[in-house]
Amino acid sequence: MTLYDRLYELYAEFDTETLRAYREFVDLFPPLDSRVALDRWDEANSDLADRRERIERAFGDGGSTLAEVGAMADRESSFTALDLHGKYGRAPNALVLDVDETLRSAGDTDNEIPRETLHLLTEFVERGVPLVICTGQTLENVKGFLIQGLGNELVHSGDVSVVYEAGAGVFTPGSGADTKRLLYDDLAEDVRGVVDDxxxxxxxxxxxxxxxxxxxxxxxxxxTLKPNYETGSDDAEAVIDEAMVHLLDLVGGAAGERLDLDGGPAAARAYYAADDPEIAGAIDRAGATADGDVPDAAATLFDRLEVALYRADAAELAAADLHKAAGVEASLDVLGVDDPFVCVMGDSKSDLRVMEWADESGAGVAAAPEHSSRNVLDHVRATDDLVFAPGAAADVLRTMYAWRCLADLNGSE
Structure with a gap:
């Protein structure tokens, strides 16, 4: 019997919906002192074990894995996983995860990572799949919610790495001398000097x-300049547009001093407006102009300085060599993932760079929430169409988990 046939029989002959309900209840049941509640948990756990045992007996070898698949993923997710395995011949051996508007969504989950999602991440680690949390946030912000959500022991297990500030550094607790890598230490002096100025x-x-x-x-x-107004509001947009013009003028001024050039601010506005229509729009909305000349020497330096506008949210300066993809490669190196095949989940243009790296190097697949930027959605839909609803990252994680299980089962047959 082929793996397809066995999977078909699993969902046709067994009540996997109830199986998943028991599994979710047992996994996510909050700790309570109530005797009645604890008795109910014991009953559910016993029923879960009985249902799993019936599946294991029916399928013999591999039955335990199929029971795990049925308990974690619905029919559609499992067959998607099987199709992905047929296409790629291997399953993800690491997860690369953006946080804001990917694992958590302000509009649908009170800006907290859902408990279901957090629990699934622990399941991956227990199955030997490390996590790379890839974010533009500061390290301290990320450490706080990771420890709160995943627990101190797991975060410091050596199986969790954080790419913070969109690639400025990598933090992998429990990795000795490699626990913290400051990737910006390797930048050229002129790039670091402009950023410092x-x-x-x-x-x-x-x-x-x-x-x-x-x-x-x-x-x-x-x-990174952030608004003192609600993100997305008209006031936030107006002040971030002005902040972008100010940031560009500072970049141009600092570059001009190093290159002994006049007109540095005008050159910076012109260069970055031509490179990014969103920045051009911010300059226009702020009532400024972007029509200066860009000397070759200035363009060469600007090429290595990345200015980004997150509309009504942030204006940011970074180094072009510091990006999430470079950070992910450094994280995977520290984690000991020598031949990576990752699942990248993200929503923004900084995540797209990681997705493109994975695609171009044959190193993984990409998934994104349906509210992602257009270029991200275009990429994801053109590859494997792993698009999920806001706040529903768990849907894709369950597909990835089933894929991991089916790959293990396929390798044992």
């Missing part, structure tokens, strides 16, 4: 509206 003046030299309406995110390296 901009950081020094970004608030001190800011126009009054930017100085009062923005704050500087507490990054180790990147310079």
């Amino acid at each position: 901009v950081r020094d003046g970004v608030l001190r030299e800011a126009p009054e509206r930017v100085r009062r309406g923005c704050h500087l995110q507490g990054n180790e390296f990147n310079v």
Whole structure:
């Protein structure tokens, strides 16, 4: 009997919906002191074991794995997993996960990672699949919610790595001398110098509206201006547009000093507006212009400095060589994943770079929430169409988990 036939029989002959309900109840049941509640948990756990045992007996060798698949994923997810295994011939050996608007969604999950999602992540680690948390946030922010959600023991197990500030550094607790890698230490002096100069003046030299309406995110390296208004609001958009113009002028000024060039601010506006329509739009909305000349020497330096606009959310300066894809490669190296095949989950253009790296190098698949940026959705739909609803990252994680199980089963047959 083929694996397809066995999977078909699993969902045709057994009540896997009830099996999954018992599994979810047992896994996510909150600790309570109530005797009645604990008795109910014991009953559910016993029923779960009985249902799994019936599947195991019916299928013999491999029955335990099929019972696990049925308890974790519905029919559609499992057959999607089987199709993916047929296409790639291997299953993900690491997960690369963006946080904001991917694992958690402000509109649907109170901006918290759902308990179901957190539990699934622990299941992957227990199955030998390490996690790379890949975010633009500061390290301290990420460490806090990871320890709270996953537990101190798992976070410090050596199977969890954090790419923070979109690639500025990598933090892998429990990895000895490699626990923290500061990737920005390897940058050229001129790039680091421009970023340092901009950081020094970004608030001190800011126009009054930017100085009062923005704050500087507490990054180790990147310079990120965030609004003192609700993200996405008209006030946030207006102040971030002005902050972008200010940031570009500082970048141009710092570059001009190093290159002994006049007109650095105008050159920076012109260069980055031509490179990114979103930045051009911010300059226009702020009532500024972007029509300066860009000398070759300035363009060469600007090529290595990345300026990004997150509309009504942030204006950011980083180094072009520091990006999530480079951070992911460093994380996988520390984790000891020598031949990576990852599942990348994200929603923004910084995540797209990781997705493209995985696709171009044959190193994985990509998934994204349906509210992702257009380029991200275009990429995901053109590859395996792993698109999920806001706040429903668990749907894709269950598919990945089933894929991992089926790959193990296929290898044993």
